Amino acid sequence: MHLQSLTLLNYKNINHADIKFSAKLNCFLGDNGAGKTNLLDSIYYLSFSKSFFNSMDSQNVKHGNEMFMLQGKYFRQNDNENISVGYKQGHKKQFKRNKKQYKRLSDHIGLFPLVMISPSDTTLILGGSDERRKFMDGVISQFDKSFLEALLKYNRALLQRNNLLKYFAENRNYEEDTLLIYDEQLIEYGTIIYTKRKKFLDEMIPVFQHFYNFVSGGKEIVSLHYESTLESNNYREQLLNSRAKDRMSHYTSTGIHKDDLKLGLGDFPIKKLGSQGQTKTYLLALKFAQFEYLKNAGTINPILLLDDIFDKLDANRVGKIIELVSDDQFGQIFITDTNREHLEGILNRISTEYHIFRIEEGKVIHS
Numbered sequence: 001m002h003l004q005s006l007t008l009l010n011y012k013n014i015n016h017a018d019i020k021f022s023a024k025l026n027c028f029l030g031d032n033g034a035g036k037t038n039l040l041d042s043i044y045y046l047s048f049s050k051s052f053f054n055s056m057d058s059q060n061v062k063h064g065n066e067m068f069m070l071q072g073k074y075f076r077q078n079d080n081e082n083i084s085v086g087y088k089q090g091h092k093k094q095f096k097r098n099k100k101q102y103k104r105l106s107d108h109i110g111l112f113p114l115v116m117i118s119p120s121d122t123t124l125i126l127g128g129s130d131e132r133r134k135f136m137d138g139v140i141s142q143f144d145k146s147f148l149e150a151l152l153k154y155n156r157a158l159l160q161r162n163n164l165l166k167y168f169a170e171n172r173n174y175e176e177d178t179l180l181i182y183d184e185q186l187i188e189y190g191t192i193i194y195t196k197r198k199k200f201l202d203e204m205i206p207v208f209q210h211f212y213n214f215v216s217g218g219k220e221i222v223s224l225h226y227e228s229t230l231e232s233n234n235y236r237e238q239l240l241n242s243r244a245k246d247r248m249s250h251y252t253s254t255g256i257h258k259d260d261l262k263l264g265l266g267d268f269p270i271k272k273l274g275s276q277g278q279t280k281t282y283l284l285a286l287k288f289a290q291f292e293y294l295k296n297a298g299t300i301n302p303i304l305l306l307d308d309i310f311d312k313l314d315a316n317r318v319g320k321i322i323e324l325v326s327d328d329q330f331g332q333i334f335i336t337d338t339n340r341e342h343l344e345g346i347l348n349r350i351s352t353e354y355h356i357f358r359i360e361e362g363k364v365i366h367s
């Protein structure tokens with residue numbers, strides 16, 4: 001699959017742009033604040049029916065205007081496809097595939113798969129465990145609707161169970177049978193989620209390690225482990241064992257909402273000792289593995305957005321990444337950079353077809 005052309009109107013700092021892309025490699029080049037990330041974000045929007053950064057559409061409208069519009073023309077499974085979004089302040093957005101509006105936006109997710117690598121991804125390593133669960137869940141739900149459904153049901157049961165624990169405490173009563181209803185729901189949906197997360201990681205971890213070794217030139221050993229309370233014991237027994245504690249704290253202390261990923265460099269957590277370049281390499285390898293997984297899980301090659309990836313990486317690693325992404329296993333790629341000489345030096349080394357676009361104060365200039 002690839003994006004053939006993109007039209008933007010009043011999206012963030014971009015007033016109007018009509019861009020035709022290469023099916024392989026596209027580079028957005030420009031100064032800080034020019035609008036490079038905004039352009040990537042508009043491409044992200046067409047795949048996920050929302051911005052990577054702002055969930056509030058009013059913030060995506062160019063200041064001083066009332067509406068924004070995005071339209072992408074794709075070539076996908078031998079067909080031309082047209083995805084568009086129009087938003088006017090105070091109105092519901094119109095998100096359409098081939099001029100037909102979606103009843104549910106979630107039906108669109110996964111049809112035009114995309115992986116974005118952004119500087120803000122460092123939260124995956126430096127942030128709390130919820131960031132890492134969001135990462136796993138985001139990848140799996142892009143192609144597995146039953147996973148997403150189980151997750152929504154689990155979260156609802158969890159909320160209700162916690163509310164019930166609070167209610168018991170406030171009213172000084174306790175009905176075991178009601179609590180057991182929610183326990184059974186947590187067990188049912190939690191087991192589905194655990195099994196699918198585990199399968200995802202079993203497949204993803206070796207691919208991740210392969211990519212890390214490739215980019216780092218085999219210099220460091222990295223590890224990644226899935227930690228879940230469901231892995232060792234019987235979950236029903238755990239809920240029972242932690243019941244007294246849960247009643248005291250009004251909170252369900254065990255289950256897949258406590259899962260985490262243990263990210264290691266050598267014998268230590270990367271969070272504690274990874275250098276900036278090592279952390280970046282770790283993230284890139286994770287995201288490349290995510291790409292591989294999505295590609296193999298479906299039949300469509302995802303679009304890859306690489307925002308500022310060369311920052312903090314030494315020349316060897318940059319060379320390796322270019323070697324990697326220019327390979328045929330990746331499809332269409334969008335890269336941003338601030339330094340023209342830097343980028344051209346890199347692109348001279350590969351034979352892949354590419355387009356460079358200069359971005360200046362929200363204007364897109366093909367060069």
Ligand SMILES: Nc1ncnc2c1ncn2[C@@H]1O[C@H](COP(=O)(O)OP(=O)(O)OP(=O)(O)O)[C@@H](O)[C@H]1O
Pocket residue numbers: 011012013014030031032033034035036037038039059060061062063308338
């Ligand atoms: N709704 C909006 N209306 C107008 N301008 C906006 C809006 N949202 C963001 N901007 C502006 O867009 C600019 C940022 O663009 P962007 O993040 O794409 O820059 P960039 O080219 O990626 O820069 P860098 O190299 O620093 O990453 C900022 O100047 C910001 O104020």
Ligand SMILES: [Mg+2]
Pocket residue numbers: 036037038307308336
């Ligand atoms: Mg940027």
